[in-house]
Amino acid sequence: MTTQPHSSRTSVPSRAPQQGIVLVIALIMMGVIAAGSAIAIKLAMSSGQIAASLRGNSLAMQAAEAGLRWCELQARLAVRGNVSAVVIQEETGEGLELWRNRNNFSDDALVASVPQNILATNGLISYPRTPECLVQRFSLPPPLMAETAGAPSIKDQNELLLITVRGFSPDYRRGANSTGGEVWLQSILSIPLF
Helix, strand or coil: CCCCCCCCCCCCCCCCCCCCHHHHHHHHHHHHHHHHHHHHHHHHHHHHHHHHHHHHHHHHHHHHHHHHHHHHHHHHHHHCCCCCCCCEECCECCECCCCCCHHHHHCCCCCEECCHHHHHHCCCCCCCCCCEEEEEECCCCHHHHCCCCCCCCHHHHEEEEEEEEEEECCCCECCCCCECCEEEEEEEEEEECC
16 A cells, blocks of 8 residues: 655635735725815914904904094093094984994094004004094984983083094905905094083
């Protein structure tokens, strides 16, 4: 009997043919990561734009508030007969319509621009367009002006003024593609006449 030499090699089971599933999964994962990165970048840019817009509106509000304080002071001076930078407009037949018409703010005879140094005094940066104010006399409606028990009405004792101020952000540009912030503020000033 002849013996055949015993082989020390073990047989390896045959592998199934590879179909490239790992490559497909890796490509899908890379696509998901790329899409997530693009979304993160877009959100970061949007957040930056929102922050810049909020900052611009905040600066416009600060400019309008500084302008309102200045216009109130100038209105008090004008009522007392002192030299003032504002001209008090008389009440019109339509009531308080002067401030409602945007075009009135481009009329230098109606509107006073707040000096740049007023903004600097309030710690604000330089603005290409300073706040604008319009001051107008007005009357209270008849029921509020009625005399009570012989006492004079509010109108007889006080000068009533409506002050409207527009403040602008430093990046404000008006035109077809307006940019920047614009804030409108109003106050009613009651100045005693005595």
